[in-house]
Amino acid sequence: MPACPVSRRLLALTLASASLLGGCATFSPDGGFGAIQSETAARAGRDVVWSRDDATRAQTRARVEALLAHPLSADDAVQIALLNNPGLQARFNALGLAEADWVAARRLPNPGVSIGRLTRGSEVEWDRSLHLNLAWLLTMPLRAGIEARLFEQTRRALVLDVLRLAADTRKAWIAAVAAIQSEAYQRQAMDAAAAGAELAARMARAGNWSKLKEAREQAFHADAALAVARAGQSRLQARERLVRLLGLEHPDTLQLPERLPDLPAALPSLPDVEQRAMDSRIDLQMVRLQADALAKNLGLARRTRFINVLELGAISNASNEVPLQRGYEISFELPLFDWGQSRVVAAESRYRQMLERARQTAVDARSEVREACAIRQSQYAVARQLRDELVPLRQRISEENLYRYNGMLISVFELLADAREQIAAVNAAIAAQRDYWLADADLQMALAGSPGPAVLTPLSPASAASAAGAH
Amino acid sequence: MTSRRDFFKLGAAVAAAGVSPAAMAALPEIVSMDRADTRPPLLPPNGRPYNPVVTLNGWTLPWRMRNGVKEFHLVAEPVVREIAPGMKAHLWGYNGQSPGPTIEVVEGDRVRIYVTNRLPEHTTIHWHGQRLPNGMDGVGGLTQPQIRPGETYVYEFVARRPGTFMYHPHADEMTQMAMGMMGFWVTHPKGPHPLIDPVDRDFCLLLNAYDVDPGSATPSVNTMLDFNLWTFNSRAFPGIDSLNVRLNDRVRIRVGNLTMTNHPIHLHGMEFEVTGTDGGAVPKSARWPEVTTDIAVGQMRQIEFVADAEGDWAFHCHKSHHTMNAMGHAVPTMIGVNQDGLAEKIAKLIPDYMAMGERGMADMGRMEMPLPDNTLPMMTGRGPFGPVEMGGMFTVLKVRRDQRRGDYSDPGWYGQPPGTRAQLWPGAVADPVRASGDAPDTNTDIEVTVRKPAGHSGH
Ligand SMILES: [Cu+2]
Numbered sequence: 028m029p030a031c032p033v034s035r036r037l038l039a040l041t042l043a044s045a046s047l048l049g050g051c052a053t054f055s056p057d058g059g060f061g062a063i064q065s066e067t068a069a070r071a072g073r074d075v076v077w078s079r080d081d082a083t084r085a086q087t088r089a090r091v092e093a094l095l096a097h098p099l100s101a102d103d104a105v106q107i108a109l110l111n112n113p114g115l116q117a118r119f120n121a122l123g124l125a126e127a128d129w130v131a132a133r134r135l136p137n138p139g140v141s142i143g144r145l146t147r148g149s150e151v152e153w154d155r156s157l158h159l160n161l162a163w164l165l166t167m168p169l170r171a172g173i174e175a176r177l178f179e180q181t182r183r184a185l186v187l188d189v190l191r192l193a194a195d196t197r198k199a200w201i202a203a204v205a206a207i208q209s210e211a212y213q214r215q216a217m218d219a220a221a222a223g224a225e226l227a228a229r230m231a232r233a234g235n236w237s238k239l240k241e242a243r244e245q246a247f248h249a250d251a252a253l254a255v256a257r258a259g260q261s262r263l264q265a266r267e268r269l270v271r272l273l274g275l276e277h278p279d280t281l282q283l284p285e286r287l288p289d290l291p292a293a294l295p296s297l298p299d300v301e302q303r304a305m306d307s308r309i310d311l312q313m314v315r316l317q318a319d320a321l322a323k324n325l326g327l328a329r330r331t332r333f334i335n336v337l338e339l340g341a342i343s344n345a346s347n348e349v350p351l352q353r354g355y356e357i358s359f360e361l362p363l364f365d366w367g368q369s370r371v372v373a374a375e376s377r378y379r380q381m382l383e384r385a386r387q388t389a390v391d392a393r394s395e396v397r398e399a400c401a402i403r404q405s406q407y408a409v410a411r412q413l414r415d416e417l418v419p420l421r422q423r424i425s426e427e428n429l430y431r432y433n434g435m436l437i438s439v440f441e442l443l444a445d446a447r448e449q450i451a452a453v454n455a456a457i458a459a460q461r462d463y464w465l466a467d468a469d470l471q472m473a474l475a476g477s478p479g480p481a482v483l484t485p486l487s488p489a490s491a492a493s494a495a496g497a498h
Numbered sequence: 499m500t501s502r503r504d505f506f507k508l509g510a511a512v513a514a515a516g517v518s519p520a521a522m523a524a525l526p527e528i529v530s531m532d533r534a535d536t537r538p539p540l541l542p543p544n545g546r547p548y549n550p551v552v553t554l555n556g557w558t559l560p561w562r563m564r565n566g567v568k569e570f571h572l573v574a575e576p577v578v579r580e581i582a583p584g585m586k587a588h589l590w591g592y593n594g595q596s597p598g599p600t601i602e603v604v605e606g607d608r609v610r611i612y613v614t615n616r617l618p619e620h621t622t623i624h625w626h627g628q629r630l631p632n633g634m635d636g637v638g639g640l641t642q643p644q645i646r647p648g649e650t651y652v653y654e655f656v657a658r659r660p661g662t663f664m665y666h667p668h669a670d671e672m673t674q675m676a677m678g679m680m681g682f683w684v685t686h687p688k689g690p691h692p693l694i695d696p697v698d699r700d701f702c703l704l705l706n707a708y709d710v711d712p713g714s715a716t717p718s719v720n721t722m723l724d725f726n727l728w729t730f731n732s733r734a735f736p737g738i739d740s741l742n743v744r745l746n747d748r749v750r751i752r753v754g755n756l757t758m759t760n761h762p763i764h765l766h767g768m769e770f771e772v773t774g775t776d777g778g779a780v781p782k783s784a785r786w787p788e789v790t791t792d793i794a795v796g797q798m799r800q801i802e803f804v805a806d807a808e809g810d811w812a813f814h815c816h817k818s819h820h821t822m823n824a825m826g827h828a829v830p831t832m833i834g835v836n837q838d839g840l841a842e843k844i845a846k847l848i849p850d851y852m853a854m855g856e857r858g859m860a861d862m863g864r865m866e867m868p869l870p871d872n873t874l875p876m877m878t879g880r881g882p883f884g885p886v887e888m889g890g891m892f893t894v895l896k897v898r899r900d901q902r903r904g905d906y907s908d909p910g911w912y913g914q915p916p917g918t919r920a921q922l923w924p925g926a927v928a929d930p931v932r933a934s935g936d937a938p939d940t941n942t943d944i945e946v947t948v949r950k951p952a953g954h955s956g957h
Contacts, residue, residue: 222843233834433867435876436826446847
């Protein structure tokens with residue numbers, strides 16, 4: 028990531044002069060947290076709290092305990108994470124630091140020694156200098172502007188952190204609940220295999236069955252027991268991951284429901300999802316802020332027009348008069364400046380560099396949201412197919428098999444093998460249901476910012492055949 | 499897939515297009531049967547008189563006498579045959595049923611048979627056992643071209659030899675016989691015959707076998723051995739009518755085998771003699787008493803006896819699997835396997851599960867549990883004393899004092915005279931002295947002496 032073009036942190040050792048202190052620059056009462064709170068409420072529908080003092084801490088603790096009193100819904104899990112995740116609380120302090128810088132930049136200075144740090148890419152330059160009051164006063168508006176933008180950037184980065192934590196928590200909750208369901212079904216499959224093995228043993232005792240057939244049924248049982256052990260591990264891992272995200276010291280207090288929420292009756296449609304992403308993605312908003320900051324830093328003031336960075340290349344090569352032909356247009360616009368007047372080649376290069384980076388971010392954002400949308404759609408279709416066709420078909424097959432058993436056309440072992448296959452089908456349907464909800468969470472995240480490398484959720488429904496251990 | 503209705507349409511369309519109305523009028527009327535019960539004997543309205551047969555769950559085809567020739571019209575077509583109440587098979591047959599109608603003629607009759615093909619593929623009819631000109635033998639490709647769908651062929655010959663015969667296709671024969679195409683033929687003697695005695699009741703039936711997957715209706719035509727429906731005239735017990743006779747009637751039963759295995763046909767209560775085969779009457783000196791006669795594949799036997807014992811007498815194939823309906827031959831034996839505690843566990847996974855077979859399989863005859871569609875229980879049927887636990891090639895010969903001559907209706911269950919039925923012993927029985935019921939102990943040390951081959955002395 029490119030750092031802010033100019034990142035300057037000033038630590039001033041003031042030599043005091045109370046009279047020079049302006050009353051205009053003070054810390055805000057909420058440390059700028061209010062904006063994060065309202066943004067979180069708007070986007071995630073949850074409340075985020077920065078527990079800076081004992082009173083707030085006690086309050087949030089009480090809220091968390093109240094939520095933990097019942098089996099936790101996904102929304103409640105997200106709420107607990109937003110109240111209680113220690114990493115998030117730690118990150119909120121960045122806000123305090125940024126605000127401190129901003130406030131410092133707006134303060135009337137005292138003469139003194141300052142240490143400044145200048146960063147350009149990976150290059151860091153320290154300068155130590157003696158400041159004169161006059162120079163400080165002259166540059167104060169510029170520095171205040173820079174620090175204000177940095178503060179704003181920090182705020183947005185924190186909103187993104189909050190939303191990412193919300194998404195991760197939601198996904199961890201989905202995985203944990205699905206793992207519970209899956210283990211329960213594996214246990215049923217094991218019960219079927221256990222009944223088969225027990226019956227085989229009794230048949231062998233009665234002299235009706237060979238050791239070979241008995242061993243075969245015992246092998247099914249052993250396999251099924253292994254599958255239960257593995258499912259138990261998965262459930263434990265998924266639960267612990269959720270516990271970490273929720274920041275729970277006492278994991279025993281966490282109760283989870285036994286089932287995932289049902290699939291929605293219809294896939295909620297998302298019109299213009301790509302444009303929505305362009306408008307609402309926080310990483311793009313941060314790019315906009317950076318462009319703004321860079322322009323100011325470079326002394327670029329005269330905006331000639333706005334350009335859609337997604338068509339940066341096209342515009343560079345096309346005449347300004349010819350409008351680009353598009354069926355519909357996705358746009359992410361940034362201002363373009365009058366280079367002719369500035370005549371600073373380096374400035375133009377740097378700004379163009381920034382535009383290309385903005386284009387990269389916008390192209391990535393579009394792609395991510397498209398991908399998330401498509402995966403959610405196909406995952407919905409897969410989950411519906413399993414739930415509405417495959418599972419009912421397996422039930423029909425089981426019913427017909429029972430009729431065959433009634434007619435002494437097949438044996439109880441075939442019935443038990445069929446039961447295992449039916450259980451495997453239900454298990455696959457649960458996995459698909461889980462994957463739909465994960466894809467849904469990824470899409471919601473993709474509308475706020477990059478969903479991260481986990482966007483391709485491992486889709487691993489146990490295939491009906493492999494888990495069945497059929498004869 | 500072409501539906502059955504389409505076949506009819508096809509036949510009608512071709513007949514209308516290819517044959518003039520005058521020519522159609524020249525053909526004997528098509529008579530079709532839509533029922534599977536035993537029809538009363540067809541008394542000959544013309545020609546030489548004879549004593550007609552009764553086809554078990556079947557009928558005799560009426561004919562037209564034209565210039566001294568007996569004319570029949572057989573239509574080969576897809577049919578729906580009720581195998582027993584509760585099960586209908588999609589078969590191929592003749593004139594609405596499988597097997598086709600019985601053809602009855604008299605020795606010396608000139609017979610003309612029109613054969614119309616309403617099947618989706620070509621066919622022929624072979625007149626099994628008959629003396630006839632080679633070109634009338636009905637072997638597709640060998641003695642005649644096959645009859646294509648929509649075509650009508652005419653067979654004509656003199657019924658030279660009296661006796662028991664059958665007819666069946668000799669074109670894609672494996673498929674067409676697996677689908678039920680066959681029929682009975684009886685040539686009555688024209689006068690008194692030294693080896694063919696007059697009888698009071700003359701029954702005929704064909705043995706056939708089908709492999710209909712439980713839940714379906716069309717036989718698997720490629721099955722060679724593992725059939726699941728063993729039938730008399732494409733009917734399985736309890737769908738087979740009883741053979742109802744009057745006490746002291748002389749009874750003849752003619753049986754032909756068009757399955758792919760032999761059937762030892764067994765009669766309870768009385769002895770019989772085999773008086774003829776599809777090769778003709780058996781010389782009296784060569785007959786001997788039997789209660790079971792094995793009928794090999796492609797053979798016919800006519801058995802005769804005097805029904806001098808009143809009662810309800812079983813008449814069946816003695817292969818016990820042939821008196822069962824559809825069953826799983828790979829189902830393991832559950833006898834002696836205690837399912838206590840286990841059945842409940844299984845029922846948790848498979849609701850409606852019920853343990854069966856622990857004491858044997860007779861439970862099956864009692865319990866009525868849902869089966870696949872269009873499937874007969876493996877063993878079923880009820881008698882006056884409970885489940886008969888039978889299926890397949892099984893029926894009852896009912897001998898009654900008061901059965902009227904010419905009356906073939908079912909007289910109901912036999913009222914056994916008091917004191918003539920096996921009865922429950924009310925007293926106590928001492929425990930039998932028996933060897934230990936434990937399974938042989940495999941851990942017992944048994945000294946096994948293995949003599950190793952030494953050298954090549956034996957060579
Ligand atoms: Cu048999």
